Amino acid sequence: MMGYVFRLRGRWMLPAAALALLVLPPQGAGAAEPEGVVSADSVEPAETTWRSIAPDIFPDKVVGAADGLVALTAPTRAEDAALVPLTVSLTLPPGDTRSFKAVTVVIDENPAPMAGRFSFGAGQKDFALSLRARVNSYSYVRAVAETDDGALHMARAFVKAAGGCSAPATKDTADSIAHLGDIRFRSFGETGRNEAQVQIRHPNFSGLQMDEATRGYTPAWFVREVQITQGGHLLLGMEGGISISEDPTFRFTYHPSTEPVTVRGEDTEGKVFTRTFPGGAS
Template identity: 45%
Template sequence: MRLAALLAALALALALAPAAMAAEVANPLQPSALWDAMRLAVIGTEEEPPVDPAIFDLDAPPRADNPALVPVRITQPPGAPAIRALALVVDGNPAPVAAEFTFGEALMPLDFEVRVRVDSYSDLRAIATLADGRKVMAGRFVKASGGCAAPAGKSMEEVRATMGEMRFRAAEEDGRQVGTLMIRHPNFSGLQRDQVTLLTIPAEFIQVLEVKRGEEPLFTMEAGISISEDPVFRFAHAPGEGPVTVHAEDTEGRVWDQSF
């Protein structure tokens, strides 16, 4: 009887093992001396924020198809505490803080996507600040290299002709509105070369972005060089009234405002 019970327990364990392995994250955060060195400067404390998927999670591919266009999706389960601010950090990038976001109540629970550049094999992490001031972290280890120096996808003439153009698409999913905002801007990192002259292109990127619905803030972004060329933002939000308005500023003092 005892042997039969042991064999039954072993069979059950073997049956459950594949499911448990499938539930594991394929590319979890790795120990990072770079993060240890910058933690205080980035989040204002030496204390490591806990990783808690019950509050939020970050998804990114284990290996990027294009290091200059790495998709990042940040999500929360229903009922999770509201995230008021979030820092997106790529440990191995020349300027690790890709962007700092704030979020309005309409975006809770969060379902937010953006694309970033990844310059070397690196942890890609988000540090969220909750309404009560607590900090929580999520992230993935991404295999990619050269994203910050990858050449622009368009000629300089086309870049200049289309800079600041915006498109917005709205849809409905599971009772929420889902907006996709696309902005034409090269977001030059300062590490790229002109493919004709071979001269280094100075850094030139969107540094401020504000998105509202009517007078209600949806999200803001203060960004660096690690947000991708022609950035795309996808965000779910509660239904509401009024147009979606976008205000963008870049490092050269250009300003764009548009309403959808």
């Protein structure tokens, strides 16, 4: 993983170089365009960064308004920039013949802005997903939902946080690696709807964290793909990057059955983790 690089504002660069850029103002900042400057007491900035990254994330696509179909809940000021809770809710109105295909979470000012793309099984009309993400500086966080007609609908929230991608692990790294790939699955019904939670033990190194012993940067190493199925049908799929917090954890709505639930994860070193749980396990 020593050769792993990040795509930052249309360029590829090594983690150390990417870290050096993190201390610079957001793209578009400066005397020529003060609207991009974000200070501790600033209002939400203009869409300078989003306009520069959207064509790369959604090429040849028009990203429309939420239109009441997608909502994003995020803290205005994060308590822990490395563990920022996000909840995405997707709902189609009665009579709408479309269904949701996927939702992409974007954190504008992160070194790798696309946090993850989450896909669903066919016919999904009402869905909620919660996750924890790293936010590296004051930034818009976006949820861009795709319906099966190809339309994109976006909700956004402005989060005040700093240093989430370079923050050291909150758990003992040796213990985390010792339990690498351990998978937990729980189901819940007390909220009035059925939800499941999946956690995969993994340090999810961003490549921007400093090793206190060597004073070098820990190479990027993270869970890049997750597939959660029940009886062979997709419940949730994820293609993720460095913005997903350590020990990736996803809580989502689903329709439980007696069919077994299988969780499969794969990281950037090609390690595969899988476990099957009885239907309705807790």
